[in-house]
Amino acid sequence: MRANPDARGLLEIAASTFRADVLPHVAPEARFAALMVANALEIAERELKGLDAAGHSMLGALALLYGEDADDVLSGDDLRKRVEALQHRLCIEIAAGDFDQEGQGVLMDALEAIVEARLGISNPKALG
């Protein structure tokens, strides 16, 4: 049975309340720690909300290299495993020198898309 509000809902309201109502009143010596708490809550919130979407973006980026269909129906653990398997394959090919001479343009595009998907969760401000 799913409680209401769920974990995601609780985290969302906790993070926004902390930032709006607590952070401005924190004493200077605790401000760094308080900012870290706000940051951690917001990363967790984005991860709960956006992990599957990030997984699909990564799958799409890897599909650029492998010409496979980005499987839109995958979710949760199945999606994670599929992304991990393709990333592992790519690591092996990179280490074997498959991109030393050619294909670096496509590779760089794919790597950037993969990192952007992860940055969207850990630090969207750095997406620039």
Place this chain on the structure above:
Amino acid sequence: MHVVKASDQSPPSLLSGDNRVRLEYWLAAQAGASRVTVTEDGRLGGGAISLNLAVTLDIVGGPLAGRHACVLRAEGGGRISASIGKLREFVVLRAAFAAGVMAPEPLFGCDDPAVLGHDFYIMRRAEGLGAGHAVTRSEAAQPELARELGRQLGLLHRITPDTEGLERLGEAPDCPAQETLAQYRRWFGDLGRRDPVIAWGLRWLEVNAPLPGAVVLCHRDFRTGNYLVKDGALTAILDWEFAGFSDPMEDLGWFCSRSWRFRRPDREAGGIADRAEFYAGYEETSGRRVDPARVAYWETAAYLRWAAVAVEQGLRHSSGAERSLELALTGRMLPEIEMDMLRHLRTIGALGGMAADAVEKVA
């Protein structure tokens, strides 16, 4: 600022009770003094890996008689792979200070566990602002500061592996690039087979490795955030715990990397000025020319090194070795560091690429 904070977070018991008495006796013997009194002034920042205590020494008798504002630097909770231990750090600091580098003067070093339980050393305390965000806040660029930092790095790089007293640092590598690559592979371990950005960075370092050249004493964490500034002028270069022998261009690449520009990513020399100022200061004192292609190689290496350190910091938290929100969040910085590396590779690619013949290569 090298802030003196009230010890409100996990107050170190380093100088409680018997420890203080043992330290005072030990210092008196070292200083040839009749008596030394140690007063604790609080814990200092910059202690993610080391424990830094501000202390005042009142020395009665002997050549150092008088009052000295100092920092006691001891081994922290857990060392990370890249750090060298407090006694070696002391030796490095002594060599740098003797070479005229603006490092805090090291006074006493101790590897006898009977004194405080940990290795530690004591150096003079410097004043000034250190935090990267504060140093890069200035609206105007700080070309003179960048030039002075270049000069200081140049002085440091005059220290070669045969300098007396540096035996503790171990053998200098024949080929710093290959040594570094092997070290990174060990540090990343399995992650190099799971994260394609790390895999590409490692491959790039391998394919583009420059031929070995000069090998000198490098600071290996020479960057904005690790020096102090007062009234716009440099007062001290800190945090010597990663020092070792390497290609001198490694320190220049690290200093200029995007990771340490804080508020001013447009100012490529540490967020304070253009590279040209920093390079010019370096050439004034080092006796060698800056090799931009090599600097670019070592800048790629810088992102991987910082990525490895961030991963290790995160694991220190996750493994339970040292529970800390700061360490946990550092672990989550990996994509940001990777993005900086990809941007760097794009930039140097657009400039003609390393894969061409910018540098003579090992491979």
